[in-house]
Amino acid sequence: MTGPDFDAWVAQRGDALLRLAYLLTGSRADAEDVVQDVLVRALPRWEGIAAADDVDAYVRRMVVNAHTSWWRRWRKRETPVEQVRDRAVEEARLRDDDLWRACLALPADQRAAVVLRFYEDLSYAEIAALTGVREGTVRSRVSRGLAVLRARVETLEDVR
Secondary structure, three states: OOOOOHHHHHHHHHHHHHHHHHHHHOOHHHHHHHHHHHHHHHHHHHHHHHOOOOHHHHHHHHHHHHHHHHHHHHHHHOOOOOOOOHHHHHHHHHOOOHHHHHHHHOOHHHHHHHHHHHHOOOOHHHHHHHHOOOHHHHHHHHHHHHHHHHHHHHHHHHHO
16 A cells, blocks of 8 residues: 655645644744654655554654654753844744743643644544653643643733
8 A cells, every 4th residue: 555645745744744843842943943854854764654554643753753852952952041042033922922931831741742632632542652651641741731821821810
């Protein structure tokens, strides 16, 4: 059984991958880097990937894994600076929404679980399979992430 053509699949699903990566990274530039990295790694192996039962799930997993690897590398090498650079000013405008900032403040594993559950509309079992953790861990991450987001929204409502 032959799966979808790489170019056709990317044309159809590329924007969804970019949105997922953006929600995971919080930065359009970083999201583009993550998706580009995933697609570069997927192309030479596309015949095997296209034969998978669920090509979308397979590549989404690659995006989540690439983001996790990127985040780990960043934590080891990057040092946040006090001064905002020009590129960061553009990104700051994208993060103006208080809820979005609260989402970005979540730990990466909680944010990924919340994004996959409510943006990608995946079940807990699908998220567990995608991230390689137990379903109970996924439920815990989603629950904790939502608790932080709810508390943030309540605090903002009290201020207004």
